[in-house]
Amino acid sequence: MKTVRKFPEHFLWGGATAANQFEGAYQEGGKGLSCSDVLKAGGSSSLRSLTYCMPDGTVGETGIFAMEQFPEEAVPHVIEGCYYPNHTGSDFYHHYKEDIALFAEMGFQCYRMSIAWSRIYPNGDDQEPNEAGLAFYDSVFTELEKYNIQPIVTLSHYESPLNLTKKWDSWTDRRNIHCFIKYCRTVMERYRGRVKYWLTFNEINSIVYGGWLEAGVISCKKSELEQAAYHQFLASAMAVKLAKEIDPENMIGCMIAYTPAYPYSCKPYDTFGCLEYMNESFFFFSDVMVRGYYPSRKRKKLKRKGIVLQREKGDDEILKQGIVDYIGISYYMSSVYSSSNDGMEAAQGNMMAGYKNPYLQTSQWGWQIDPMGLRVALNQLYDRYQKPIFVVENGLGSSDQIEADGTIQDDYRIAYLKAHIEQMYEAINSDGVDVMGYTPWGCIDLVSASTGQMSKRYGFVYVDRNDNGTGDFQRKKKKSFQWYRQVILSNGEIL
Ligand code: BGP
Numbered sequence: 001m002k003t004v005r006k007f008p009e010h011f012l013w014g015g016a017t018a019a020n021q022f023e024g025a026y027q028e029g030g031k032g033l034s035c036s037d038v039l040k041a042g043g044s045s046s047l048r049s050l051t052y053c054m055p056d057g058t059v060g061e062t063g064i065f066a067m068e069q070f071p072e073e074a075v076p077h078v079i080e081g082c083y084y085p086n087h088t089g090s091d092f093y094h095h096y097k098e099d100i101a102l103f104a105e106m107g108f109q110c111y112r113m114s115i116a117w118s119r120i121y122p123n124g125d126d127q128e129p130n131e132a133g134l135a136f137y138d139s140v141f142t143e144l145e146k147y148n149i150q151p152i153v154t155l156s157h158y159e160s161p162l163n164l165t166k167k168w169d170s171w172t173d174r175r176n177i178h179c180f181i182k183y184c185r186t187v188m189e190r191y192r193g194r195v196k197y198w199l200t201f202n203e204i205n206s207i208v209y210g211g212w213l214e215a216g217v218i219s220c221k222k223s224e225l226e227q228a229a230y231h232q233f234l235a236s237a238m239a240v241k242l243a244k245e246i247d248p249e250n251m252i253g254c255m256i257a258y259t260p261a262y263p264y265s266c267k268p269y270d271t272f273g274c275l276e277y278m279n280e281s282f283f284f285f286s287d288v289m290v291r292g293y294y295p296s297r298k299r300k301k302l303k304r305k306g307i308v309l310q311r312e313k314g315d316d317e318i319l320k321q322g323i324v325d326y327i328g329i330s331y332y333m334s335s336v337y338s339s340s341n342d343g344m345e346a347a348q349g350n351m352m353a354g355y356k357n358p359y360l361q362t363s364q365w366g367w368q369i370d371p372m373g374l375r376v377a378l379n380q381l382y383d384r385y386q387k388p389i390f391v392v393e394n395g396l397g398s399s400d401q402i403e404a405d406g407t408i409q410d411d412y413r414i415a416y417l418k419a420h421i422e423q424m425y426e427a428i429n430s431d432g433v434d435v436m437g438y439t440p441w442g443c444i445d446l447v448s449a450s451t452g453q454m455s456k457r458y459g460f461v462y463v464d465r466n467d468n469g470t471g472d473f474q475r476k477k478k479k480s481f482q483w484y485r486q487v488i489l490s491n492g493e494i495l
Pocket of ligand 1: 018021158202203257330393397441447448449450451456
């Protein structure tokens with residue numbers, strides 16, 4: 001069906017992936033281990049676990065959101081004979097030319113990817129960068145340039161170097177900032193003029209739900225997680241400043257997992273509780289990186305809890321000087337907040353799911369599908385900050401069937417994306433929100449972050465790889481491939 005709809009002239013259409021879930025080749029080209037390399041696969045109803053080794057050589061595992069069970073003496077460890085899906089990902093490392101050609105065929109104007117820090121500094125704190133790692137991304141950028149595709153580079157997407165966890169529990173320690181900034185300097189100088197759009201920490205606010213995935217932090221003490229977040233804010237601000245010094249043309253943003261919550265009822269407790277939940281889970285993070293200081297409500301809250309952040313002279317200035325140019329968000333679903341859990345049914349989701357919304361359908365993985373929630377999200381953030389917003393993740397995780405004739409008829413994915421693009425358009429066109437672009441998640445199938453499954457697919461392109469590690473990584477276009485090509489070609493007019 002044709003509708004008359006035109007997105008802004010310079011709107012960036014593309015797709016998104018992350019090195020830890022897509023690249024594979026976890027030990028090739030001198031790469032070191034990252035916090036994602038010790039994660040086993042979970043299943044549809046079980047999240048992933050982290051494997052470790054005890055001083056006596058015995059091994060074990062703990063759920064990534066149950067870090068309180070991680071034994072004190074244990075060290076994260078790759079157990080021989082165990083299957084770790086991120087080790088191979090979708091093998092982009094060996095398929096990047098083919099994959100980028102597929103992006104070009106869809107008409108991508110941009111491609112959101114991440115650089116694996118441990119490919120550049122295998123131990124996180126090495127003296128010299130790893131030339132083979134730098135050369136790999138040179139080749140990726142050369143390939144993108146061939147087709148005029150702008151890279152959007154996330155500096156840290158769930159892949160903090162494992163060695164830094166072993167040394168000082170990663171971001172809980174201030175020394176991590178200096179290692180990160182050294183890495184930022186290396187890649188920003190090396191790729192000056194080739195990469196203009198940067199993002200600092202992927203879904204920085206997911207640290208609220210546990211420090212492993214986002215920050216490689218073992219500790220689950222609230223005070224240490226607050227400290228780790230503080231160090232990441234400083235690092236983000238320093239990266240922003242550095243990016244501008246290295247190239248004033250650079251545009252650098254933050255990235256928040258944004259799942260707007262609706263109060264379950266009109267009870268004032270539900271409304272205020274919902275506001276507090278939004279403040280703590282989302283706005284605290286965006287406030288610090290967009291406004292450059294801790295909001296007063298957060299300072300009060302830390303005080304009430306007796307948490308004293310370790311700060312140094314000059315930190316306030318660092319935060320102030322490092323405010324971002326734009327806000328990146330991932331949006332998959334909305335949630336429901338209720339002040340009482342009486343008779344409420346919990347919803348599923350990777351982290352911020354809340355309660356079931358009776359007005360919404362859910363995905364196969366139980367995530368609540370809410371296209372209008374994206375319009376809500378864009379309005380809330382734009383009203384609050386008046387900064388451009390980049391929708392750098394959105395999509396439907398679903399299992400796909402290969403038909404007898406070899407096709408993949410993913411109409412459900414088309415319906416999901418179409419409905420979200422329509423709402424994004426309303427936010428731009430009717431509400432005046434400044435949206436820079438749209439990069440649907442997992443544009444080529446990749447490993448799920450929360451479950452480690454391959455069968456939870458998001459792509460326009462199918463990858464022959466199964467949950468048990470079989471498959472030859474062959475790529476195959478789905479029905480949505482031609483559909484998205486048309487969307488981009490018509491600049492959103494034909495959905
Ligand atoms: C976001 C992450 C991505 C991605 C996506 C989908 O939270 O930034 O890395 O994986 O969610 O989630 P999942 O893979 O768990 O389905």
